[in-house]
Amino acid sequence: MIKSKIKLFLAFFFFFALTIVPMYAQVKVSGVVKDKSGEGLPGVNVLVKGRTSGTVTDMDGKFIIQTSPKDVLKFSFIGYKNQDVIVGNKKTIEVTLEENAVSIEEVVVVAVGYGDVKRKDLTGSVAKANISEMLKAPVTSIDQALGGRISGVRVSSNDGVPGASMSIVIRGNNSLTQSNEPLYVIDGFPMESSNAGSLNPNDIESIDILKDASATAIYGARGANGVVIITTKSGKEGRPVITYNGSVTMSNVAKTIDLMNGYEFVKLQNEITLPEDMASSYYKDGRTLESYRDMKSYDWQDEIFRTAITNNHYVSLTGKKDELKYAASLSATNQQGVIIASDFDRYQGRLNLDQKVNDKLSVSMNANYARSITNGSAPSTSSWSATNNLMYSVWGYRPVSPTGNDLVDELVDPDINMAEDYRFNPVLSARNEYRKRINDDLTANMSLQYEFIKNLKLKVSGGYHLNSFRREEFNGPNTRTGNTNPKNTQSKGNNAYLFNSEVRGWLNENVLTYSFSKKKHNINALVGITFQGNNFSSNDITVNHITNASFGMAGLGKGDTPVVNSSLSENKMMSYLSRLNYNYKSKYYLTLSYRADGSSKFPVSNRWGYFPSGSVAWNFSREDKVKDLDWLSNGKLRLSWGKTGNNRVSDFAALAKLYTGISSEYAYNNNYSSGYVLSSMANQKLKWETTEQFDLGLDLGFFKDRIRLTTDLYRKNTYDLLLDADLPPTSGFSSTYMNIGRMRNDGLEFTLETDNIKNKDFQWTSSFNIAFNLGTIEDLSLNQEAMLNSVSFDNKYNSQYAYISMLNRPSGMMYGFLYDGTYKYDDFDVTDKGLYVLKTGIPNNTASRQVIQPGDPKYKDINSDGVLNDNDRTIIGRGQPVHTGGFTNNFAYKNFDLNIFFQWSYGNDIYNANRMIFENPAKRKNTNMYASYINRWSAENPTSNIPRSDAQGSQQYSSLYVEDGSFLRLKSVSLGYTVPSDLLKKFGVKSAKFTLSADNLFTITNYSGFDPEVSVRNSALTPGFDYSAYPRSRSVSFGLNLSL
């Protein structure tokens, strides 16, 4: 099935290729380009001067070009000086290029939004991702490889669900209740949510991340969270090149959790079950605890996890004919998840065309389409009972069955109380719960560039983005909510859910640029006006009691009256922008920008926001006295200031809303009547959230740039925070959007890149980055001192606050009781009847004093009033890390190359809520526990600080379950072998490379859960919560890159 699809793709592809391969005939000249040492130089541009036609050299530095004797060939290559050669009568040309003394800074071009600048001319803080390094281990989406690569850019996913999108936070959270995602600009089209998953990583030419305000202010009202500029590959000079990249990956869960075996499990049951119930179950037929020592016991993790296979195929065609540059690609990805019956597929195609119409006019077009399909349920989504989540069933299912029945085959464990415990056979859950998410994404952009006079250019572009998302869910008779077992109080019969949403966005940009140089004054100026609009629509249908399970999703019309919801919304934006880049002698730099944004989201009085920025830079290494220093090759000091905005509120957040729906009804005489209730308050003063940012940066290069250092020190002050701010309930509302509160983020970033060894056969380069960010809440709504937040995962805990965000502290601190070990025998008086009574003066643990027994959890009575209550809750953990970073080493020896990449996070904690269930003694009968719970307090183990099996007062958030989430991860290791080109020549292959890589090889951490990179209820206010997360995998890939 998949194979035939791929064949079809390829057929299309070659058809396309044939129609476009150029034919050209003049004089044929061949040659070779070498470096000083005599080695052939691959990839050198060979251009016919005065025309734009040309070619590039092959792996051996050889080239063939159609030309005429009068022509001059121009040879150019990054890091080498250009050279011109007159063709004359030569049939072969040999050229030796001289190495260029200029630094990498000179040649690397960085996208800064509405244009590019050379790295050396940058005045703001902009980081460029090293795409080739990131792609050494295969990823389905480029953002998956971005974590740890760039200082100050935190990339994380909630857990390991295949195909899940990553969240990116640049330089800390500005917003408390609103999105902290950066603005994504893909081929010029700004989007407020990541669309990186629709792109094939192989199509990506560059990723530039704008960090400071001088860089982001050109994106004004949407720039405050930073900007990620993604540019896709366009056609290259030279003859058509067909590239195939393919990989096969095998993945396994990186870690499983040790669970109790049958013996330990029955021992625990014996402690929490009445003797008569034990006698009629586990101890039936003369069995004793000892009988379970040798009985087969299940680890359900073995049943639910698998070795997953992922295939990636990518074919592209790039080249240039006449004045048309083209790049086209098709790809297919089929990724299995490590949990059975979960997978992710993506089919994607792209076409980029650049046509020079005449000397003045050029046209560019690009289009990308991707369909992504995800199957399988996310294991951590259920919010009202912990027992509803998949991993609860996996870990909690009994390892032995006293009846001897094989539990693997039964829908539910017959001995659990289905009214209170929603555990369900996890294998059958995973296989029978139909969960499908389909995402279709189309983007198309076109731009015209017209050069009125030299260097005065007008660029007019238009773009369209269509994203449609469909979610299908069906629960048949063999699922938790579909089964009609008379014990099942959750039964809805066969039930189905369908959700559809569509986002349509359009964009028009008109930008005029002018640059000129005179007497060492270099000026580049830009003005523009842009328009953008977005329309959203969604609807969903829920139907229960579908008459026949065989209908599946088609049963939406064949059950109870469906519940239907729908929404429709739009927003528009209009902006004026301007920027001036000036430098004198490439020594003294000044950049100014100013943008005005008008948005339909805000009321007329506050509709327009104005965002200025300015930066200066001094390239002191070009000063006379410094210029000739051998050891210093580059030195630049940057200082910037700017204001940027955040507009991430819903489209009509400023208006009062009357809501009508199923929760606003009332029943009169057994008939429902629909009602209208106020659901939000008007705020006619709503406006942008503003972030003011200062950045001081220093770029240094030593020893001909073999050591490169970039440091940035910044302070971001965010004010007029767009906060879903609490209101006094007497207002009739619990919250509304207000511009209230202030946040500050201070940080230090440090990137060191070194070329440690650089000779003909062996090269070793390293790159190290580290970022410190401290976010502080400076003000909240209406003099509030703290925002308390709960996490929805189980009704027993949902009303307890798990997080606090208070003044003068970072947001999202973990909140609860300080665990103080277990109550020991010394804490009790013994009565005549041998009962243990808590000594006076020893505080309780939220449970009534008279029920507390030795082995129960003990918490610190912070205010020493002898009673444990809400006043004793305090900060017990830190959600945000102190520093994060990455360390890469690249080795190349002859045809081999090796890349080793480490990533870390330090100083953040994780709420391991799994342990709150599986090491928590709250009398969960017939439920297996973690093996760590074997060491619980008992009369035989009276020194243990793990609460006893029947503990009182244990269902509380406490520091017992907060763990250090710091980690150092060997994220990827990749070994590549490039086949020598003379071996390939006879097969007509231009280049071939084999790669063996491993992902997530090991992680050094104290965290006891699956993986420390976890946050299943991720937000600025509730970071680092782990419950029933999809485990992350460890994988090994084999890859092949071929070029024809």
Added chain:
Amino acid sequence: MCTKYRIKSILMATALTAVVSSCNNFLETEPSDFVAPETYYSNAEEVFAALTGVYNTIHLETVYGSNYSCMISGVDDLSYYDRTNISGEVYVNDQTPGNTILLNTWTSLYAGINNANLLLEKIDGADMDENLRTKYKGEARFLRAYYHFILAQAWGDIPVKTASTNDVASVNTPKKTQAEVLDFIINEMEACADMVDSTEYNLSVSRVKKTAVEGILARVCLTRAGYPSNGGKPYYEKAAHWANEVKKSGKHNLNPDVYAMYKNMASDKVDGIYNESIWEAEFLGNRTEGHYSAGRLGNVNGILNNADPNIAQGDGYGYGFFSGTTILWDLYLKTQNGTTPDARRDLSMAPYTYAKGVKSNWSATNIVQRNCGKFRREWEVLFPKEKNYTPENFPIIRYADVLLMLAESENEVNQAPTALAYECINKVRERAGVLPLSGLSYDQFKQELKDERGRELCFEGIRKYDLVRWGEYVTAVHDRLGAAVADTKRWQTAKGFAAFYAARTEKKHEFLPIPTKELGLNKALVQNPLW
């Protein structure tokens, strides 16, 4: 149309001719999936939907679905929360101002008041029949006053809101004393009595009708007359007047079967003959059929039933949180007629439980094990029975209560029981198979009346507020219940944790603390003095 506009705007853009006025046109968008208050309330249908939105508050889980009806109000001497190891919660008098149940109920009620305020501000602009306008206005005004009343009953001094909130700058509202609040409510409700409907009593019990206004007025006046507002005689007179209006209307009678009304409420039936129930919180469905009305009555305050293998098709899941005390039992012992118990005893204190789903009777010595029996899921007729959500209604006011209020206020006004007072109390007693009263002094009658209210109205969210207005809440719970629990011959030690609830109860528990969130944000408000 839309596309045209877009093309136009793109053209405009490319020509770089945008001027500021057209910018603002370009940026104008209209909401399409919700309505703004400015454009609503234009006709009778829209006003009725908004009125339904005001009623909606009643059936929220935070109000009559569970929190106000059971968790907040069921904290008295006749019932106790039948779970060990409960701390920090309002139903065991261990709440702190941060308690979420308190916050959520407080929030829901003020949201309901805000909905009513907005409707009252907009209704005069609607194009509708004047009689209908008057009727809807009456209901909305009454509900606004009623929500204030149940707040004042539970919290004491509270802020009064008579205008909708439409500006973040005007959210600081000071509180008024309970007496001031109740006077406001009485004025409002008196104005509503003749505005609302007074027909079709045999149909919906969930719409407010004239007798509901009058009955609730009697309750408000009694509250105003007693502690701590201490209005005394004028308010007892008013209470007597309004209760008597209900009686005189002839619309309501006691159903001879004490079980009938509760069975009807659980099984979605309306008793069109006796109309004992005057106003109910109506719940319908179980939330699996595409609606959201279902409450938790019978589930939280029913009979414990958690291990029935046939639970969805059988008697339904019940937590059995509330059980009767020996004080309640003894009240029924007092009215036992020879060997025939008070008919209300086994209604109020279920004589059986479900052991793994099988009905089994409690023995005579098992008194405090008996769960509240007025809300039984076995009476429900909707299958399969959802675990937590039920279609059972809750009686907000019923005729027996009105009769007892009339008897009480007659006795207070005249400082001695009148013939009317005897008539009323004896009607209630007679229905329960209890001997009539006669020849009592003021004090004797008063005590009998208090006991009768206990026997008749226990578990209906009324007892706590009766105890408070009689000024004996702490005595009843701390002293009398405390002593009752200490009698371990009758109160088994396994249920002895109720002692902690009794021991904890002190004067501050007469009224609830204002939620922390409100205090933190409403700068004009101060906490109730004892909290």
